[in-house]
Amino acid sequence: MPTKANKKQEKPRKKIQNKKRRSSKKSSRIWKLFKFLCLSVLIALLVVGGYILYCYATMPDIQKAVSRTRQPSTVIMAENGNDIAKFGNVYAQVIYPDKLPENLTNAVIAIEDRRFYKHSGFDIVGFSRAMVTNVFRRRYAQGASTISQQVAKNVFLTPNKNVKRKVQELLLARWLEKKFSKKQIMALYLNRVYFGSGNYGAEAAANWYFNKSVYQLNLREAAVLAGMLKAPNRYNPILQREKALKRADIVLQNMKKYKFSTEKQYNEARQMPIGNGQQYRVTGGKHFAEYVYNEVNGFIGERTEDIVVMTTLDQNLQETAEKILRAKVEQAKGLNVTEGAVVILDKDGAVKAMVGGVDYNRSQFNRAVQAKRQTGSAFKPFVYLTALQYGFAPDSMISDAPITIGKWKPENYTKRYYGNVTLTFALVHSLNAATVRLSRELMLKDIAANAHKMGITTRLDLTPSMVLGTNGAKVIDMAAAYATLANGGKSVWPHAINEVATHDGRQLYVRQADKQQQIIEPAVVKNLTSMLEKVINQGTGHKAKLPIFAAGKTGTTQNYRDAWFIGWTNKYVAAVWVGNDNDKPMNKVGGGSLPAEIWHDIMLTTVKDTPAYAAETSKTDEDDAIGALIEEEEEGTSESKPAKSAPQNLEELLDSL
Numbered sequence: 001m002p003t004k005a006n007k008k009q010e011k012p013r014k015k016i017q018n019k020k021r022r023s024s025k026k027s028s029r030i031w032k033l034f035k036f037l038c039l040s041v042l043i044a045l046l047v048v049g050g051y052i053l054y055c056y057a058t059m060p061d062i063q064k065a066v067s068r069t070r071q072p073s074t075v076i077m078a079e080n081g082n083d084i085a086k087f088g089n090v091y092a093q094v095i096y097p098d099k100l101p102e103n104l105t106n107a108v109i110a111i112e113d114r115r116f117y118k119h120s121g122f123d124i125v126g127f128s129r130a131m132v133t134n135v136f137r138r139r140y141a142q143g144a145s146t147i148s149q150q151v152a153k154n155v156f157l158t159p160n161k162n163v164k165r166k167v168q169e170l171l172l173a174r175w176l177e178k179k180f181s182k183k184q185i186m187a188l189y190l191n192r193v194y195f196g197s198g199n200y201g202a203e204a205a206a207n208w209y210f211n212k213s214v215y216q217l218n219l220r221e222a223a224v225l226a227g228m229l230k231a232p233n234r235y236n237p238i239l240q241r242e243k244a245l246k247r248a249d250i251v252l253q254n255m256k257k258y259k260f261s262t263e264k265q266y267n268e269a270r271q272m273p274i275g276n277g278q279q280y281r282v283t284g285g286k287h288f289a290e291y292v293y294n295e296v297n298g299f300i301g302e303r304t305e306d307i308v309v310m311t312t313l314d315q316n317l318q319e320t321a322e323k324i325l326r327a328k329v330e331q332a333k334g335l336n337v338t339e340g341a342v343v344i345l346d347k348d349g350a351v352k353a354m355v356g357g358v359d360y361n362r363s364q365f366n367r368a369v370q371a372k373r374q375t376g377s378a379f380k381p382f383v384y385l386t387a388l389q390y391g392f393a394p395d396s397m398i399s400d401a402p403i404t405i406g407k408w409k410p411e412n413y414t415k416r417y418y419g420n421v422t423l424t425f426a427l428v429h430s431l432n433a434a435t436v437r438l439s440r441e442l443m444l445k446d447i448a449a450n451a452h453k454m455g456i457t458t459r460l461d462l463t464p465s466m467v468l469g470t471n472g473a474k475v476i477d478m479a480a481a482y483a484t485l486a487n488g489g490k491s492v493w494p495h496a497i498n499e500v501a502t503h504d505g506r507q508l509y510v511r512q513a514d515k516q517q518q519i520i521e522p523a524v525v526k527n528l529t530s531m532l533e534k535v536i537n538q539g540t541g542h543k544a545k546l547p548i549f550a551a552g553k554t555g556t557t558q559n560y561r562d563a564w565f566i567g568w569t570n571k572y573v574a575a576v577w578v579g580n581d582n583d584k585p586m587n588k589v590g591g592g593s594l595p596a597e598i599w600h601d602i603m604l605t606t607v608k609d610t611p612a613y614a615a616e617t618s619k620t621d622e623d624d625a626i627g628a629l630i631e632e633e634e635e636g637t638s639e640s641k642p643a644k645s646a647p648q649n650l651e652e653l654l655d656s657l
Helices: 006-058 062-066 102-112 122-136 147-155 163-179 182-191 202-210 218-226 241-257 263-269 284-299 315-329 376-389 423-428 432-439 446-454 464-468 473-484 522-538 595-606 612-614 619-636 650-656
Strands: 074-077 083-087 306-312 339-347 353-357 397-398 419-422 497-501 507-510 550-556 562-568 572-579
Touching: 062 315, 074 284, 083 284, 102 182, 102 218, 102 241, 122 284, 147 163, 147 182, 163 182, 163 397, 182 202, 202 218, 218 241, 218 263, 241 263, 241 473, 241 550, 263 595, 284 306, 284 353, 284 497, 284 507, 315 339, 315 353, 315 595, 339 473, 339 595, 376 423, 376 432, 376 473, 376 522, 376 550, 376 562, 397 423, 397 432, 419 423, 423 522, 432 464, 446 464, 446 473, 473 522, 473 550, 473 562, 473 572, 522 550, 562 595
Parallel strands: 074 306
Antiparallel strands: 074 083, 306 497, 339 353, 339 572, 397 419, 497 507, 550 562, 562 572
16 A cells, blocks of 8 residues: 555656656647648649649740731821821831830839849849838839730730739740840830830830830930830820829939939930820810721721721811810700710711710710611601602692691690691791691602602601601711702712821722712702791791801700701701700700700801801890790790681791780
8 A cells, every 4th residue: 555655756756747748749739730831831832833834834825926916006087187086006116126215215114123134034122122012001002013024914915914824924024034135125015015095115105195206205205105104094195294294203203213314314304395296186076086987997898007097077177066065065954955966067978077975085975876866857858858849839838737647646836826838937937737737748758768868877667757757867867968958959978088098108098079969859959948048047947047048957856855956058067966865855955946056156167267257246136036936936835826817927927926
């Protein structure tokens, strides 16, 4: 039996054994953890290594990447030679390694990769510095890609941002560093890097932004181009000049800091002039430019070379039309008007201006050529033209009285009827009932045929309501149809392209004058023109009145969803539409109000250098009073009983009111 002494001796022994046992277990756990970590690292290395091998095995074909095709550029020019817009990618002459432009090369290195000559494709110093900066600023403030990495990305890879592309980028950058010299890599970079507005390569950018060769750039211009590399659109020297110059100053500071220029050169560079480039000399016309770009392949077919398209656009008229439409619609916001479109043709059909919407940046949808809107009373001239062809005369009588066709009961705006009236009176005052009664004496297919051969390209449903403009039509088609009248009844086809040539001047297409055919008898056109001239001088279009000859017609659709004015002078034909894209009604905006005002203001600028323009004065009180009554006639803002007699002119109408 153990004694107390033995028990005392056993306790320390057990403690020692327990400690050894715990120590052994701890060591075992540490060893297991170490083995697990080693195994994890080994697996991670195998996975990473395997992924790198996968990325290497799936890299793009370098030869194909170097020789890959591009979208050819298309430069759209106004008739005065100024650029409107540019589509596609423009590459200019090659910059060779032994002729690197010193100013630009130094500027690019100073802002993009100042350790370019020290690293081997991946700059661990620059990468670490950028990561620390980004962590402290809690945002992406600095990039860490070297020029070699950017060349790898620009030449060989897609712009997709993912791990695979980044790994391949590093592999290719290392391959580039082994394969080529630093000068060759820099030349590859300067020839392929994107400078915005479709320009690839420094030479193309220098031509576009400064209208000079890359070798002619001064130090400040070189700094502007180098500064654009971070964000070409944000630092565009034409569209964002102030931002571009501030960014260029940062580049110049870096050049001074890293000994690429002296203090004196830095101070001189900040005062150097910036050349005027070609981009967007025409401030408007973007809807027109897209219209031309979509049309040009139909003239020359598919191509692989860069082209220049000389168009019919009148720069001054285009910018005037855009400015007036935008201002007028802005002023009419309280009337629930949000959009509009304008097409101006000369009498031969050349598109001199095209405004497809109030703001191209907000909406690229071209309402001048893509939208189909009901024309309302702007369609009526086709009805009266057909009547004149049938043997009716401007002073022929027609009944303006209520009429019912099946379940359809067309009404005049004012629900006021005038009994027997002349065709001229009915058209001048846009009487619906009289027009429908007249159409019952005609064949609807003949009315539609006239509309189509004069320029309407959309389908016309041969229903009784067709004569009041319930079918949809394009703004450009309506302009073309009225141009036939302005041209004495000869066919007119809208056209926007005069010539297509390569950048070296080789002609691919030159427009030949259309063989105009007499599609409407001159005598019929003369009578209808006289009637439409009275629409402006005496009728619903009085707000379009000019100090020179003008003829035209208003158009307003049901619930004021669309409002038109289309007319012509001795020089131009213009169609104006206003409304809403969602087809919501406007607040009593008819063709005789806002569209007529827009048409008047635009067309008045075309005669501003003539004696007639100088003679234009403000409207008299008498004119305003007459205008208010005429406006009621179109818009239906008042009601009265039907007139007992048939007034034949404006004076009789005023007396009857």
